[in-house]
Amino acid sequence: MAKKKAKIIGYTVLTSTFLLSGCGLLGGETKQKIDPPKTVSVSKEQDKKQAAEENTKSIKTELYLIDKNGYVVPQTLNLQPTKSVAKQALEHLVVNGPVSELLPNDFRAVIPEETDISVDIQDGVATVDFSKEFKNYQPEDEMKILQSVTWTLTQFDNVGSVKLSMNGHPLTKMPVKGTPIGDNLTRASGINIDTTDVVDITNTKPVTVYFIGGEEGSYYYVPVTRRVSNNDQEMITAAVNELVKGPSEKSNLVSDFAPDVKLLDSPKYENGKVTLNFNENLYNSFKEKEVSQHLLDSLVLTLTEQKGVEKVAVQVKGNAELKNDQGKKLTEPVTRPEKVNTGSF
Numbered sequence: 001m002a003k004k005k006a007k008i009i010g011y012t013v014l015t016s017t018f019l020l021s022g023c024g025l026l027g028g029e030t031k032q033k034i035d036p037p038k039t040v041s042v043s044k045e046q047d048k049k050q051a052a053e054e055n056t057k058s059i060k061t062e063l064y065l066i067d068k069n070g071y072v073v074p075q076t077l078n079l080q081p082t083k084s085v086a087k088q089a090l091e092h093l094v095v096n097g098p099v100s101e102l103l104p105n106d107f108r109a110v111i112p113e114e115t116d117i118s119v120d121i122q123d124g125v126a127t128v129d130f131s132k133e134f135k136n137y138q139p140e141d142e143m144k145i146l147q148s149v150t151w152t153l154t155q156f157d158n159v160g161s162v163k164l165s166m167n168g169h170p171l172t173k174m175p176v177k178g179t180p181i182g183d184n185l186t187r188a189s190g191i192n193i194d195t196t197d198v199v200d201i202t203n204t205k206p207v208t209v210y211f212i213g214g215e216e217g218s219y220y221y222v223p224v225t226r227r228v229s230n231n232d233q234e235m236i237t238a239a240v241n242e243l244v245k246g247p248s249e250k251s252n253l254v255s256d257f258a259p260d261v262k263l264l265d266s267p268k269y270e271n272g273k274v275t276l277n278f279n280e281n282l283y284n285s286f287k288e289k290e291v292s293q294h295l296l297d298s299l300v301l302t303l304t305e306q307k308g309v310e311k312v313a314v315q316v317k318g319n320a321e322l323k324n325d326q327g328k329k330l331t332e333p334v335t336r337p338e339k340v341n342t343g344s345f
Helices: 037-057 085-091 139-153 235-245 293-303
Strands: 059-066 072-079 117-122 125-130 161-166 204-215 218-229 268-270 273-278 311-316 322-324
Touching: 059 085, 059 139, 072 085, 072 139, 072 218, 085 117, 085 139, 125 139, 139 161, 204 235, 204 293, 218 235, 218 293, 235 273, 235 293, 293 311, 311 322
Parallel strands: 125 161, 273 311
Antiparallel strands: 059 072, 117 125, 204 218, 268 273
């Protein structure tokens, strides 16, 4: 397949080697002619203090929403503390629900309007019961709803799988198109599934990689599940190869991997760390010997989806003294951020 390649500019909006942090809204203060001035100053300081306290108390939560191109994408939003963070997260997936005022541009919620939700978590299984309004969705959103609910809930440490019911009755298939649900929904079922060029899906297994969506000034990372051959024993290598292969030509996604990037050695794994040694085509700039930060982000997000992988060390022809395209030295292995797509792109 031809490689879809887009060199992305404007990287200065990235805030760190990989640990993405939330961004605030900056606005100028309107000058007020009020006497005495001290009263105004105190009020402003109190407002700032209150805003800081509210931000500290909020909980960063990944909500899997639908972007303008139909992809299910994690967006990290600050939600208020509650006794049931799992239920709260799902309630923020309801159309015209509490997420309405928080939605990023060109994103929409996935669960039908006015749907009531309850969540019961036992032994790692989250059982979700929806009210009858749940069936009022468009047929083309059926898989997106399944993926959104599953990936939103499995972000929590105490949830490994999900079961669905409606009005207290277990769902074995979705109510509109009849998509089979099975016993338990897990991340292994995939997200934004791409089966391009797959002839015999029965002889394949899933691998999830992260490409880049959005546009300049508002980029975000989109998980895509591909199918690789059952003969691929080394899943880390398989994942890297899919990143290099790039997104489908039919998609609206891009990648910062050049098509001639190759691993020179087999990945080395030790105590949660994977070390990868690439050829020089990994460089974003041969002159400066820089590595694209977007490339590093996609790589780390992808590989830390693999069981047991916690951090990634990158080398080029055995050289570990690299720097990103912001000139920052990559002296330590890169870890996955606590949350994805926090708005700092």
